[in-house]
Amino acid sequence: MKFKFVILAVLALFLASCASMKFSMMKDDELIAGGVKEWNAGKFEAARGYWSNIQAANVKSQWMGYLDQKADLDKTVDAAAALPVTAEPPLVAGWNNAVKGASGFPSELKLPADIKTQLAPVAKAVVRLRLNANRISSARDFMKSSSDFLGDAVDYAPENKELAAIADFRAREKGPDDLVAAARGKDALDDKIEAYEAAIAEYGKVEAAMADIQKAGNYPAGSIIALASDRTRRKRVDTRNEMEKTLRDHAYSFKDRIGEEFARQPDPDKVGNMTLDDMLAFNQQTKANIDSLQADVVAFAAKYPRVIDKDMLKDVETQKQELLSRIAVVTAEIEKAKKDAAIAAEIASRGKAVQPMLIGMFNPVPGAKGPDQKSRPAKFRGAVKNSPEYWWGMVEIAKGVLNDLVITVDDSRPVRVFNENTKSGKDIESKKLKDLVNRQYKVGNSWPVINAGAQLTSGKYFFELGKTNDDGKYSGDAVVYSSFVVRMR
DSSP: OHHHHHHHHHHHHHHHHHHHHHHHTSOHHHHHHHHHHHHHTTOHHHHHHHHTTOSSHHHHHHHHHHHHHHHHHHHHHHHHHTSOTTOHHHHHHHHHHHHHHHTTSOTTSOOOHHHHHHHHHHHHHHHHHHHHTTOHHHHHHHHHHHHHHHGGGOOOHHHHHHHHHHHHHHHHHHHHHHHHHHHHHOOSHHHHHHHHHHHHHHHHHHHHHHHHHHHHHTOOTTSHHHHHHHHHHHHHHHHHHHHHHHHHHHHHHHHHHHHHHHTOOOOGGGTTOOOHHHHHHHHHHHHHHHHHHHHHHHHHHHHOTTTOOHHHHHHHHHHHHHHHHHHHHHHHHHHHHHHOHHHHHHHHHTOEEEEEEEEETTSBOTTOOGGGOBBOOEEEEEEOSSSOEEEEEEEEOOTTOOOEEEEEESSOOOEEEESSOOTTTHHHHHTTOOOOOOGGGOBTTEEEETTHHHHOTTSEEEEEEOOOSSOSEEEEEEEEESOHHHHHO
16 A cells, blocks of 8 residues: 555655656746636636746736636626615625626636536526516616626526517507697697596506516516516506596686686676666676586596596586576676666766676685685776776675775776765765874775775775876776785785
């Protein structure tokens, strides 16, 4: 036995001696080439034998350094391969470190196959995480760059199959996407709703096709296919919600339209110049228009019962009845005058009537809340230069409510407001009528009557527009504010 070991030892020394003799007879470029051949064959220690015999110190250091660099790269790759596949940032960092570590080798040295094999699962994990996060473009970019680096070591066939399915589904979604865009651009409500309904049906078809693909491929809940299916479902649901909101908004618009109809203005040249018959006909037409709008609401609710419920119908009906009752108050005032000459004379002595004749917070401007809330306005306009003009209107403010009446003129002429008929100014001095304007709260050309409900006990307001030095033309409005004082602070 001892003899056998002795023989083996002698043989090893002989071979080493032969190798040493062989290396000593080779030139540096031959040693480099021999080491490269061994490296590319995966025999790294054999490569060391060649490069360690290079005579030029700087060249030897360079090629021996690649062996040290490979040892470092092995550690980097081992660390990347050991990372859990649940978080993208550390995986990408590990991948980048490995790629950077592999970039310092010369082109003639092939990247060791085991390194590519170890990094392939890291690359697949990064792609999967990006796909599951629906970051399609980012996943595609990484697949390309990692394929360029790993070559055949990574198989992206399953991921490419999923991406092809997603591309197909996105192409299918374009049809309903376009229908939604078309719906938003249509003016006619029925055309808009028809386009929405068509889009919802098409989204359903795409969603069903995705479900079939998911089931056939046994894709899990968090897969890209499942996520794409969820996205289409959300689009379908969002489209239905958008359609129903459009219907609800249209339904609620009836309230605003009825409110606008109550505040409807006659032709500008008729404001202040209407006879009793004109005013009566105008109010009757306003009533007919409100009745027609309410009938439209009922027909609309019958057509779209899913979004127009009984409470909304009741709300519109209540608004209609409240406004019609106020029209009746104005109409009664006019009809009394038509039957009684004394009443007609008294009304004529008030001056000109604003339009609409009755205002209050029962018919607010849409959208404003709190202290900014105000009624729709009553308008007045005319032309007078050397003498005052007198106007009147009706106001409804609930008892105990601190609403304010504000007369706003488009020029700087003074305004006085009174609680009773001034007989076109004749009774102001003789009866010592009190001007109700609170001038400490005046803002610009707006003349406020604070706490108007308590001061205008007759439910009517009478105001004087003073003289001016301009061409005499004027216009303005009367508005009830929920709180003009708070609004101005």
